[in-house]
Amino acid sequence: MSSLAGSSWEDLRKQARLLENDIDMKLVAFSKLGMSSAVTGLNSEAMPLINSEDMFDTMSMELQQLLNKLSSLNDKMGELAPSGPATMHTIKRHREILMDYQQEFSKTSARVIARREREELLRGSSPPPSASAGLSRRDQYAKEANHLHSSHILVDEQINIAMEAREHLTSQRQTFKRIQTRFNDITNRFPLLNSLMYRINARKRRDSLIIGIVVGICTFLLLLYAFH
Structure with a gap:
């Protein structure tokens, strides 16, 4: 927040647009990674060459930080916004974009978490894999x-x-x-x-x-x- 204290309205608006573009691209990759992780999880006997689970967790933390930063930017923009209907519309639009991003992020995260819990239950009730099944x-x-x-x-x-x-x-x-x-x-x-x-x-x-x-x-x- 200290880095945003001396920023003007236009500076904050430019930072918000850049951050929204970055979040949008990362959300697309995040969703694809969640789907590929689910496909890999269907065959728990074969270890993947790249651990997509760790990549998903890392990207989840990064996106959460970016969303928090965008939320702080929107709040600061609301404090420094000049009066006028156009400005209010701009602030509303940025908040709607943030809400859409948060919903998409929460939806993807919830889907992966539910899939992991289901796999844990199935893994707990199934016998341990044989040595031949443990081949990578x-x-x-x-x-x-x-x-x-x-x-x-x-x-x-x-x-x-x-x-x-x-x-x-x-x-x-x-x-x-x-x-x-x-x-x-x-x-x-x-x-x-x-x-x-x-x-x-x-x-x-x-x-x-x-x-x-x-x-x-x-x-x-x-x-x-x-x-x-």
């Missing part, structure tokens, strides 16, 4: 990240194995083609070998189909296990 959110994220990293390594290994198997099968197919070309040359010279070549080709196609099916099933099962 950061620990859970780290555990999930390690699991994903291990899965990626396993998938890469299986893809490399599949590519090596594919190269091996391609090499075998080329070898079979060369052998088939030689046999075709022989069968052209010896027609009696056509029946034997037909059976050999049928067995080769059957073996290739079986190998391809087995490799495909193994690759699918490994990928399914890795992403399970």
Whole structure:
């Protein structure tokens, strides 16, 4: 109050406007913080990375001090206000703004206090959480990240194995083609070998189909296990 004693009407009015703008912005953040604190409180088993409860209490004390300061400014303005209807209207408007801010502040505070009391009652009637439930959110994220990293390594290994198997099968197919070309040359010279070549080709196609099916099933099962 001593800092306001030597202030004029216009100085007090400017200070009130600046203080009202500051309170208005802080009330918006205060309300959002109260809602985020309520959402965090729904899952008491997971500790938040930032303690929004402490932030809410700190901002509550700061807002209460600002509201008290604005109330003192309004009282001082009423004492120094020059006579006239315009001045009276200005003082009334500042007091109405202060009342709106106080109501919004009280409403948000009461909502958070009621939610905290409800959580205390529920916490008192529920059994203590298990060790696994006590993991922090950061620990859970780290555990999930390690699991994903291990899965990626396993998938890469299986893809490399599949590519090596594919190269091996391609090499075998080329070898079979060369052998088939030689046999075709022989069968052209010896027609009696056509029946034997037909059976050999049928067995080769059957073996290739079986190998391809087995490799495909193994690759699918490994990928399914890795992403399970």
